[in-house]
Amino acid sequence: MDIIMEKERQTVRHFSHRHALQPCQVKEEDLIFCSCCEVEITVPAYECTKPKCGFHLHQLCFELPKQVRLESHPRHPLTLLPSSPYQNGEFFCNGCGDFGSGFTYHCSVCQFDLHVGCASCPESLKLEQHQHPLMLNTVFPSKKENCAIFLCGLCNRSVEENCWIYYCQACDYGTHLDCAIREEDQEDNPEEIVF
Ligand SMILES: [Zn+2]
Ligand SMILES: [Zn+2]
Ligand SMILES: [Zn+2]
Ligand SMILES: [Zn+2]
Ligand SMILES: [Zn+2]
Ligand SMILES: [Zn+2]
Structure with missing residues (x-):
């Protein structure tokens, strides 16, 4: 936070970008998206010092490690790339099953x-919708014999077979990643009903 409070212009470098970056305070009406996670920026962030460049990073995204080892992909470390390694400029996320064009x-x-x-x-x-905690399953649960597709318990749409799900083994109940995380966000301010 103290970086933001300093009046003089401080620039920083990030491995992902060829220009210097500076701290920026985003106003609510700005509608600026992070070049890394593609989520709207509403908190302190960094912007490119070149006004026309349009490169922005959340402070948290700025600090992401360049390499991680995840339990979900135990055999190899994962490297943070600032853009898709594929020719079409997009990548298929093996977690949520959506395409991405950020980092x-x-x-x-x-x-x-x-x-x-x-x-x-x-x-x-x-x-709230399920009585047991759901575990992040990175291995797709085997399908029931007479059921060709696995349906998300929240949105009722099918779940792609090479994607992760939040899963309760006891009930064979599962949801898309983003469906579960969206629901959980909404529960941040639960209306307590007391009987
Ligand atoms: Zn971000
Ligand atoms: Zn730039
Ligand atoms: Zn690998
Ligand atoms: Zn994803
Ligand atoms: Zn869903
Ligand atoms: Zn359950």
Whole structure:
């Protein structure tokens, strides 16, 4: 925080960008998206010193480690790349099953990619909609014999087979990553009902 308070212009460098960056305070109406995680910036962040460049980073994204080892991909370390390693400029996130065009945690051996947000998903979470805690399952549960697809317990749409899910083994109940995380966010301000 003290970086922001200093009046004189301080610039920093980040491995992902060829220009110097400076701290910026984003106003609510600005609608600026982080070049790393592609999420809107509403908190202190860094911007490129070149006004036309449009490169922004959350402070947290600025501090992401360049290399991580995740339990979900135990064989190889994942390297943070500032853009997609593939020709079309996008990558398929093996966590949530969506495409991404920001930074990726990438394994070149397996052609495995994760959004930076998906790389830091909680190992387990509790939803109002299910009585047991759900575990982050990076191995797809085997399908029931007469059921060709696995349906998300929250949105009822099918879950791609090479993606992670939040899963309760006892009930064979699972959800998309983003569905579960969206639900959990909404529970930040629960209306307590007391009988
Ligand atoms: Zn970000
Ligand atoms: Zn720039
Ligand atoms: Zn993802
Ligand atoms: Zn790998
Ligand atoms: Zn869903
Ligand atoms: Zn359950």
